[in-house]
Amino acid sequence: MANSNIKNVEWNNVIEAIEECYSLGWSDGLPVVPPEKSRVQEFVDFVGRDPDEILGEVPERRRQVTVLKVAANAVMAGCLPEYFPVVISATEAMLTDEFNLIAPSSSQGGAGILVVVNGPVSRNINMNSKDNVFGPGNRANATIGRAVRLILMNACASIPGLFDRTNIGHPGKYTYCIAENELETHWNPLHVERGFSKEQSTATVFAAWEPRQVRSASEKYAALDSLIDVASTLGTSLANDDSVADGGPLVRQGQILLTMAGASEFWSDWSKNDIRDYVYPRIRRSVGDLKRVKAISGDYVEGDDDRYVQLVPEPEDILIVYAGSPEAAAYRSAVIHSELPKVSSTAVTREIVDTN
Amino acid sequence: MTTTNKRVHQLVDPTTSAIVPEFTLSPRLDSLTNKKMGLIDDAKTNAKELLEELAELLKDDFGIEVQKYYQKPSAGKPTDPEVIKKISQECDFVVVAIGS
Numbered sequence: 066m067a068n069s070n071i072k073n074v075e076w077n078n079v080i081e082a083i084e085e086c087y088s089l090g091w092s093d094g095l096p097v098v099p100p101e102k103s104r105v106q107e108f109v110d111f112v113g114r115d116p117d118e119i120l121g122e123v124p125e126r127r128r129q130v131t132v133l134k135v136a137a138n139a140v141m142a143g144c145l146p147e148y149f150p151v152v153i154s155a156t157e158a159m160l161t162d163e164f165n166l167i168a169p170s171s172s173q174g175g176a177g178i179l180v181v182v183n184g185p186v187s188r189n190i191n192m193n194s195k196d197n198v199f200g201p202g203n204r205a206n207a208t209i210g211r212a213v214r215l216i217l218m219n220a221c222a223s224i225p226g227l228f229d230r231t232n233i234g235h236p237g238k239y240t241y242c243i244a245e246n247e248l249e250t251h252w253n254p255l256h257v258e259r260g261f262s263k264e265q266s267t268a269t270v271f272a273a274w275e276p277r278q279v280r281s282a283s284e285k286y287a288a289l290d291s292l293i294d295v296a297s298t299l300g301t302s303l304a305n306d307d308s309v310a311d312g313g314p315l316v317r318q319g320q321i322l323l324t325m326a327g328a329s330e331f332w333s334d335w336s337k338n339d340i341r342d343y344v345y346p347r348i349r350r351s352v353g354d355l356k357r358v359k360a361i362s363g364d365y366v367e368g369d370d371d372r373y374v375q376l377v378p379e380p381e382d383i384l385i386v387y388a389g390s391p392e393a394a395a396y397r398s399a400v401i402h403s404e405l406p407k408v409s410s411t412a413v414t415r416e417i418v419d420t421n
Numbered sequence: 422m423t424t425t426n427k428r429v430h431q432l433v434d435p436t437t438s439a440i441v442p443e444f445t446l447s448p449r450l451d452s453l454t455n456k457k458m459g460l461i462d463d464a465k466t467n468a469k470e471l472l473e474e475l476a477e478l479l480k481d482d483f484g485i486e487v488q489k490y491y492q493k494p495s496a497g498k499p500t501d502p503e504v505i506k507k508i509s510q511e512c513d514f515v516v517v518a519i520g521s
Contacts, residue, residue, distance in 0.1 A: 072434050075427040082430070091435055102431040125499065127439040137435035168497030219435040308496040308520075310464045317495070409497035 066116060070133060071102065086141070093214055093239060097141035108136035111146040112153060112418075120153065121160025125167045126222045130160060134220040135212075142212035147190050148205055150419045152212045154268040155180045158415040159213070165410045169272030170223035173230050174302050176404035177237030178213050179273035179322065181386055182244045183256035184266030186417050192244035196390035198324065199243060199276055199399075210242030213270075235275035243324070243388050250329040250387040252337050258385075259414045266417040271322055271384065272410045274302060276399035283394045285331070289340065293347045295400045296321055296376070302404045303376045304350050305360040309406070315361050315374045317406035320382040321348065326389025327397045337385045345380040349373040378407050450514060453479065457488040459512035461504075463496040465520025472518045488512045496520070 072089070076082040083096045091097060098104075109116045109132060116133035123130070132153070139152045159166050159178055169176035182192055193203035200207055217223040225231070231238070247254045247263070256267040281291035298304070303319045325332070325340075332340070353369035355361040361374075377383055389399070403410065450456060458479065462468045469492070479485040488511050491504050496519070508515055 066433070070434050072432045073429050074432050075429050077427045081427075086432075089432075099430065100433045100435055102433055105433040127441050128437045129440060130437065133433065134435055134437060137433040140433075141435060165498060167499070168495075172497065215435065220437050222437065222439075307466065308464050310492050310494050311469075313494070405497055406495050409495040 066102065066106070066133070074099075091141060091215075091219055093211065093218060095239070097215075098143050100137040100140040104140050105133065105136045108139055108144075108146050108149045109133060111149050114153075120157050123160070123166055123170075123221045126228060128220065128222055130156060130216070130220045135216055138215040138219055139208075139212040142215050143204070143208040144212050145190070145204070145208075148209050148212075150417050151180075151182055151186060151190070151209050151268055152216075154415040154417040155209070155213055155270055156216055158268055158270040158413040161413050163411050164270060164272070164413045166221065168405050168409045170217055170221060171228050171230055172404060173232045174274075174404045175231035175234035175238070176272040176274065177235060177241040178217065179237065179271040179401065180210060180213055180242040181255055181269040181271070181322075182209070182242065182266070182417075183247065183254050183269070184261070184417065185264065186266035186419050187244035188248075189419075194244040194246035194388045196392075198326075198388045199237070200240065206242045206244070207240050210240030213242070214239060237273065237275055241273065243386070245386045245388055246391065247387070249391050251333065252329075252385070252387055255384060255386050256414055258337065261414070261416065266419060267414050268417055269384075269412055269414040271320070271401070271412040272404045273322065274402045274404055276324065276401050278396055279398045279400060280395050281397065283397075285335070288397050289343055290347075292323065292398050292400055293344050296344070296348045296402070297350050299350065299354060299358050299360060301376075301402050303402055303406070304355065306362065308409075314378075315352065316350075316355065316376060318376060318378040319403035319406045320384060320412055321377055321403065322384040322386065322401040322412070324386045324388045324399045324401070325397065326387075326391065326393035328391055329387075331397075338380075340385060341380040341383050345377060345383060346375070348377050348383075349375050382407060384412055453483040453485060455484045456513040457511065458485050459489040459508040459515040460487055460491070461500055461508070461515060461517040462490070462492040463517070463519050464493050465496045468518040468520030471520070472516065475516060
């Protein structure tokens with residue numbers, strides 16, 4: 066391990082150790098596990114990769130992100146070594162061109178990076194996909210999501226007030242990681258829909274606003290219509306024309322992720338695609354509504370209330386994850402808007418290579 | 422005051438530093454007269470208006486023509502490298518507008 070990566074720090078007890086890490090500016094605001102060399106090495110050994118291997122870059126900030134830096138942040142977040150393959154794949158995914166990390170990690174809109182874990186790994190490391198799916202209470206969910214945020218801050222220079230210019234943000238910026246409940250549904254898991262096999266494990270990253278829980282009557286169309294209304298609301302990242310090029314759609318169309326809870330039998334005669342077919346054309350807003358709140362430019366003209374704009378580009382841009390309590394009745398879904406138009410950032414799925 | 426025997430611990434620094442490659446600035450223009458100008462608009466509000474106004478002023482004062490106008494598909498995306506290559510071949514200088 067190169068000396069340039071090592072800091073010699075003195076402490077006498079655990080409180081001092083934690084305080085030293087605060088002093089070094091490495092924390093997200095909560096206490097961290099000091100990234101001692103031996104512990105970081107355990108993580109690197111677990112995946113059997115070169116610590117200096119570059120997983121990706123943030124070219125705009127001239128940063129290179131190595132296995133070693135990711136391991137140090139995963140240790141600080143409180144991960145176990147067996148979570149590390151997930152953290153690596155999530156990091157690789159968010160450093161791809163399609164994800165375009167510079168946008169969600171600097172924008173005023175305040176994206177958290179939601180990580181959805183699929184496949185056997187999620188069960189091997191006991192991730193939560195059921196009640197309290199967005200936390201708290203599960204170590205893997207909490208610390209993998211937190212590791213991603215620490216990587217963003219420490220390794221990708223997404224530092225609040227410096228390069229992270231979020232105006233408000235949301236608590237998912239501390240940690241934002243879930244698994245899909247693949248064993249209690251007839252639906253194809255997210256990663257299978259995105260071209261992987263059920264036996265593969267994956268991490269999907271999504272530049273995400275907060276999860277907006279949806280309460281509805283316990284009836285299919287009531288549940289979907291309520292969800293559609295929330296997804297189509299004014300004031301979201303998608304229902305406006307900011308940064309939309311001339312000749313493009315009237316609003317910044319982007320992806321939406323839905324988490325669906327409740328018993329699988331509730332949707333027994335519906336597939337994920339059936340849900341997409343129903344909700345996709347209805348996630349929209351009238352030109353009149355958009356003009357009234359100046360979300361798009363132009364004076365109101367007759368007929369604007371009957372003209373509609375789609376907020377999601379294509380049906381496949383609705384990502385559906387079966388997660389949350391299987392016993393859920395009224396609270397059956399959550400809507401998560403992408404912070405960005407699809408042309409700026411799209412969800413990316415990467416395989417998790419578990420060598421153990 | 423109690424004395425302590427603090428132990429030294431080796432921590433792995435989780436942060437990165439910017440790695441800036443060596444580069445040389447393009448030669449400065451000695452005059453703007455009759456130069457070819459490229460414009461890049463980040464697609465945010467008012468960027469286009471600002472560039473249009475600027476183009477008019479520079480045309481009046483220096484006879485500058487807009488050689489190439491490029492609007493990004495979204496402000497969050499870096500300018501396409503192909504566009505940068507082309508614009509640098511075709512223009513003497515480029516002005517980028519960041520709207521708000």
